Structures are given as structure tokens and as C-alpha cells.
Amino acid sequence: MRHIISILIENESGALSRVAGLFSARGYNIESLTVAPTEDSSMSRMTLVTRGSEQIIEQITKQLNKLIDVIKLIDLAESQHIERELMMVKIRTASETRDEIRRVADIFRGRIIDVTPTSYVVEMTGTSEKLDAFLATVDSGTIIEVVRSGPTGISRGEKGLHL
């Protein structure tokens, strides 16, 4: 099953490589990983998407918790949560396709953030499935570049992952 693990980690040099190294050394699957500072500059927040059986996910969370730099973590998939991913897609356009692309981007609540006579860059956020769905509507031959952030997430309700 797919799991989204959200981690608060000390903002130390090398903290990221400890997490990445753990996954490669133990042969765990890692689909995406995002890292950025939090409101407290001494900590970073990492969101990691992985897949595995219950037993493997249990080991992954235990091994992550065991890293000295990891302060706290939660498996978002275990409760109600919101998930978002940012995508930018550069699409080759021809005069007869430009309107259609704009319309579809609109439907997906995307925005066109760069325009040249022959291309658009569409910006879009949403769940990964929504971004996949958008890409499926675009003629793959016209896609020049896809840049995705990987999902980040937050739990619903009042409770949160903090110190």
C-alpha cells in the first residue's frame, strides 16, 4: 500500500542523506521525497511517499525513528489527511491547440504561467491522481517537460505534527 510519511527532522547538514541512505541501504522503495525548512529554522519537514506491506512500513517508520536526527514522524495514510503536489508542465502548442489546452488547464484549475508563440507552461496543484489525470488529457507528443514536486501532506483537524 502507498504511505505518506511526514517527518520533522533536525536541520543539520547530512540529515537528508541519512534518510535517503537508509532507504537505499535497506532496499526500501521511495517514490518521492520533499524537504523544506519549517516555521522553526532548526527543523526541516520531510514528506516521503513509499510503498510496502504492513510489515515493511512498520520497519520503515521504526528505522526512521531510530535516526538520531529524526524528531517525530507520522504516517499520514493512517488517518484523514490532505495531500497536494505541485506540477509545472511545458507544452508545445500550435495555433489550433492553444485554446483547447487552456480550456483543459482551466477545468483542472491550472494556470498558464509562461507563454511563448509555441509553448505554454501550465502550473497546477492537487493530488497526484489529479495531476496524472491532467497529463492523460494532453497529447503526450506535445509535452516538452514535466516537473513535479512530489506530494506533501498535512493531517485534517486540529492535531498536527509539531514539537
Added chain:
Amino acid sequence: MELSGGQILVQSLKDEGVEYIFGYPGGAVLHLYDALFQQEDIKHILVRHEQGATHAADGYARATGKPGVVLVTSGPGATNAVTGIATAYMDSIPMVVISGQVPSPVIGSDAFQEVDMIGITRPCVKHNFLVSDVNKLAETIKKAFYVATTGRPGPVVVDVPKDITDPKIKVPYKYPKKVEMRSYNPAVSGHKGQIKKAVELLLSASKPIIYSGGGVVLGEASKELTEFSRLLGYPVTNTLMGLGAYPATDKQFVGMLGMHGTYEANMAMHESDVIIAIGARFDDRVTGKLDLFCPYAKIIHIDVDPASISKTVKVDIPIVGEVKPVLEQMIELIKENKKKPDKKALESWWKQIKVWQSVKCLEFDRGSRLIKPQFVIEQLYEVTKGDAYVTSDVGQHQMWAAQYYHFDKPRRWINSGGLGTMGFGLPAAIGVKLAFPDADVACVTGEASVQMCIQELSTALQYKTAIKIINLNNRYMGMVRQWQEFSYESRYSHSYMDTIPEFVKLAEAYGHVGIRIDKPEEVKPALERAFAMKDRTVFLDIITDRTENVYPMIEAGKGHHDMKLRVALGTSTDRELA
């Protein structure tokens, strides 16, 4: 007090109560060595190879329970230490390794003797630190010791760029009394509800077994384990790392379990209905084939590291905590409980165990005219009255030492179990002897293993560590040869050396005593002579039966109930190879 980084490091180690540093100098640590030179409290042991430093510090740590301390230079000094760091990591041994690093401004420029020590050691340390500010040096050292020695212990590397120890830069020094790390809070006492549940399960067992491991030694809980086991009257088996945690000569002890464990221990595991694993980690050498592991048992597991629990074998009652407080609580609950162990069931369980014991799986040919390695260990046990510190290397000799030296006390059996590092035994023995100068320290080794860190014989002379090297010389990498005999139709591919040094001369060249023997009747007198020489290191080169194998054995892919036993006790002469 204003001190330079070099002085701060040395002073921090003093404040930490460090007695010995095992090290080797070089460019990146010269400031530090200069600071060491100007004091007398900490004794520096100059090894002959950095791997030796790590194993010696490790041996010291295993024997004393205190963290071992290592100091090496950058680049090759640091990489030479890696095997020893990984060895300590696999067996959860507390160790602090200080490595020099090139000056901060040139890090990343492929400077002379630069290597990314933090990156290289990341997968084989509990944690590592790169010191980036001399003002944080003392605190970092404190953290290193704190992390290394608490929770599940392990090695910690502190990488110190040369500019940090610059004698010209002085800063205020204060060694923190305590550190807190918000991201590191190891569990201590276990969950009360879980402990209660475990006790209920234990008391309702009819074929129980106590499976204890290195965690009992690491957690100083032998006394508690012994009381707990006696209270219940259940059979006890130990892992290779747990030997000594429960007295081997006690009647409840059924021997080691696992690949080269006893028949009775493995059969009892297989047939048991309740297992309590105490500070043991279900290593594959212990479990054999996982699908066949303990099919009838409910399992309780006490471990301070949650990641050890249900890693390979799913357990029924996990208890995260230190063995000592958890066992104390269990003992109390058992005493309070109206329910007592099922006497009748236990009686027939022990009866069954006695039947397995009657197989006498550790019997060997005592009439042989060749020296049997098992016999040597038995004699070693007698001559040292079972009270020596025994270090070992890796191979058949290690298994024989584990099987035939009956350790009654923890921290007496010192070997590399998890990584299985040949070369460990000799430097480890030096570390042990430094810690306990009056104790008998024996290094049981093989002619291949001992050559991997043989240079440390020179260290042994310099520091007058009078150890006894028991070289079970079978002219083979016996353990490899055994596997080749069993699984590769005796194709002995590169498991022997065409040239083996004359160890007697070698010992003498290093300034020690060398004795070579090849007859069984010489074994005891030679051992007695060796141990009588209180102030000399003695190298006993014992020419053993080269065809001897370690029995019993669980072969790859088999379960506990499917052990290979010594088939017949035929004379070894007809099995002797050319």
C-alpha cells in the same frame, strides 16, 4: 578557562572519565596529539594499524561496559578504522571514534588525505557528527558519549577538521554535565500492560523457553535474568552474543542455540509453546529458515530498540524497554501472582529436553592421536578455571570456543558475532588486558584470522599486555573448508594457504614467547606453562586435526529441528587429508 580545540578535546575526554585512547597519529590530528602529549591522565595506546585501534577499543568496551575511544587521522587513517566501526555497530558496542579531517575551508576540494568520513561511516554508526565550530566541540563530545552509551549502544564518529583544533584559537571551555536531545529519547521501562500480559502468558506455558542474547550483557542484567529464570524453572538458551549472561554450568542452561547451537536448545525452541526473547534480535544464524521457525510458539520479545522487534519474526507481545527494569518488574509480578508455573507440564518438558540432551551433540573423538580443537578448549577451560576473558576471531575456532568454554559470567566472551570480523581477536585481547591487567586473557584464533591483525603483537609488547594466543592451527580456513566439504563436494577452492608463517619465530621476532605443539598430551602442560608466564605474551601454535568440523549444524535453508549431527565418532586418522 580558555582552551584550544585540541585541548578541549583532551579535556572533554578526561571529564568523561576516559582512561585509554587507542590511536594512530597523522597530519590532521597533530594538534590533538600535541595536546595529548602535554598531559598524563589519559593513556594513549599506539597501535600498529587503525583497525587494531578500533578492535582494541571494542574489546575494552565489551569487557568493561565502558565506551571504547579511538583516535585516527583523516583519509587512510579514517578508512582503516571503518571495519572496526562496523564490527562494533553490528554488535551494539559503545564506542567513540574521533577522526581528524582536513581543514574546514578545503573540505570538498579533494584535499590531501581527505575522505568523506561522515558519508563513509553513515551506514555503520549509531550516529556521527562533523564539528563545524570549536565553541560546540565540548558539547558534541558529550553528545557522542551520550548517544554511544544509551538506548541500544553503538559507535559514534566525531569528525574534527584540523582548524577546529588549532592551538592559536582559544575559546571558553565548560564540559556539559548533561545533554538533552529532543530528537533522541530511548525507552527505558517497558509498557506495564504488556509486561503483565507477558507474565500471564509465561505462567500458562507448558513448553516454555527463555532465549536471551547480547542485550542482557549490554544491559547489565545477568543477575535479573538468572533470578527470573530460576523463579520460573524454565530452560534457558543463549545466543552467541549472550553467552555468559546466564551461567553456562547451571542446570537450567541448555546451551547456545542457532546454526552451531546444541541439539537440545534448537529442538526445545522448535517444540516450545512460549518463547521469551530477552535482548536478542532473531538473527538469521539463530532462526534458520524463517518459515520453519518455532511453529508452535507464542513469542514475547523484550528489546530496547523497537526496530529489533518483529523485524524478521512477528512477535505476539512486544515490550520496548531496557532488559533490567523490565525483568525486575516481571520478577515482582511473578512473585505476586497466584498462578505458578505448571509443575506437571514442566516436568514432562524437562524430561523431553533430557532425551534431546542424551544425544550428546558436542561429543567428539577423545581417543584421537591428533589434537582435537574441542579438547584444547576444554583444557583451556580447566587451566583457567573457567574464569578467563576469552576473545576470538572468526571461524571454526570461534564456534568451538563458544561451545566448549562454559562462560558463567557476562563480558568474559568477546567475539565479533554480527559482522564476523577476522582479525578481531588479537587487538581485542589487548584492550581487555589493559582493562583487567590481573586477569587471564586468552585469544582463541586460527592461523588465517590471526594474520589479519598480527602486527598488533608489537603493540602487545610495548604495553606489556601479557595475553595468551591460542592458535588452533588447522592449516585451513576451516569454516570455509567445512562449507566447501558439505556444499561443494569438497572442492576446497582457496581455503588453504600454501605458505603459513612459522608462528613461533614470528612471536619471537615480536619479542614474545612462541610454543608449538602437535600432540594431545602436550596441550595441558603447554597451557599451564603459558598461563604461568604472568608477564609475557605467549603464542601457542597448536597443530590440530585439520579435518575436524563444527557440529552440530543447521545447514542453510533448514529449521531448528533439522540439525546435522556428527555422524559417527570414527577415528580421525582415516579422515586425515593428504
